Amino acid sequence: MEAITYIRLQYADMRRFFNNVLQDLTEEQLNWAPPGKANSIASTLLHTIGGEDMFFQQIIQGKPTLWETQGWNKRFTIPNPPGGGLCWKEAAETHFQKEMILEYMKAVQSATDTYLACLNDSELVRSIKVFGRELQIAEILALQVTHITEHGGEIAAIKGIHGENGLPF
Numbered sequence: 001m002e003a004i005t006y007i008r009l010q011y012a013d014m015r016r017f018f019n020n021v022l023q024d025l026t027e028e029q030l031n032w033a034p035p036g037k038a039n040s041i042a043s044t045l046l047h048t049i050g051g052e053d054m055f056f057q058q059i060i061q062g063k064p065t066l067w068e069t070q071g072w073n074k075r076f077t078i079p080n081p082p083g084g085g086l087c088w089k090e091a092a093e094t095h096f097q098k099e100m101i102l103e104y105m106k107a108v109q110s111a112t113d114t115y116l117a118c119l120n121d122s123e124l125v126r127s128i129k130v131f132g133r134e135l136q137i138a139e140i141l142a143l144q145v146t147h148i149t150e151h152g153g154e155i156a157a158i159k160g161i162h163g164e165n166g167l168p169f
Contacts (some may be wrong), residue, residue: 004119007141011116014145015109018048018152020168021159027098029162041155043082043091045101048151050081053108055144056115059130060137066111072104 022045030042039047053065066072073079082091124138135143156166 003124003138004121007119007124007138008116010145011112011141014149014152017168018148021152021156021166022102023168024164025098025159029159029164030098030101031095032158032162033092034158034161038154038158039082039088040092041158042094042096042101043088044151044154044158045105046076046091046096047082048148049101049105049108051083051147052112052144053081054083055140056108056112059128060140061115066104066107070107075100076104
């Protein structure tokens with residue numbers, strides 16, 4: 001199997017898992033603040049989607065994020081998705097609408113899919129500086145699959161606290 005085919009399969013499987021975790025999620029569950037230092041599903045979800053947006057648009061392609069270009073910052077009333085030490089407090093204090101988060105997610109996933117459809121071997125080995133380290137695009141793509149899947153697990157666990165099936169199996 002070619003590397004590009006494998007990467008596309010990984011993203012398709014990760015996306016299926018992540019999107020299934022969000023099934024039957026209520027707005028109350030989305031915004032519920034768990035005890036301790038855990039984040040709400042909404043904060044975790046926005047962090048995950050915003051991370052994908054930032055990595056694929058800004059870091060990999062050198063474009064502005066969809067958060068900026070499509071005005072999501074105004075629609076969500078927080079300046080940035082939570083991440084990198086920013087906007088976690090603002091997100092914790094905000095009540096989010098499920099449909100708006102899912103709409104942002106759909107836009108980001110569509111942009112990611114457009115990028116992945118054009119992926120080629122020379123792009124996979126291209127190196128860029130990320131958080132002070134030189135990484136090849138293939139490494140960044142692998143990190144994103146892991147990042148999104150990990151946060152899907154967090155969301156599943158919080159759903160489980162609510163007595164729901166967190167995982168789709």
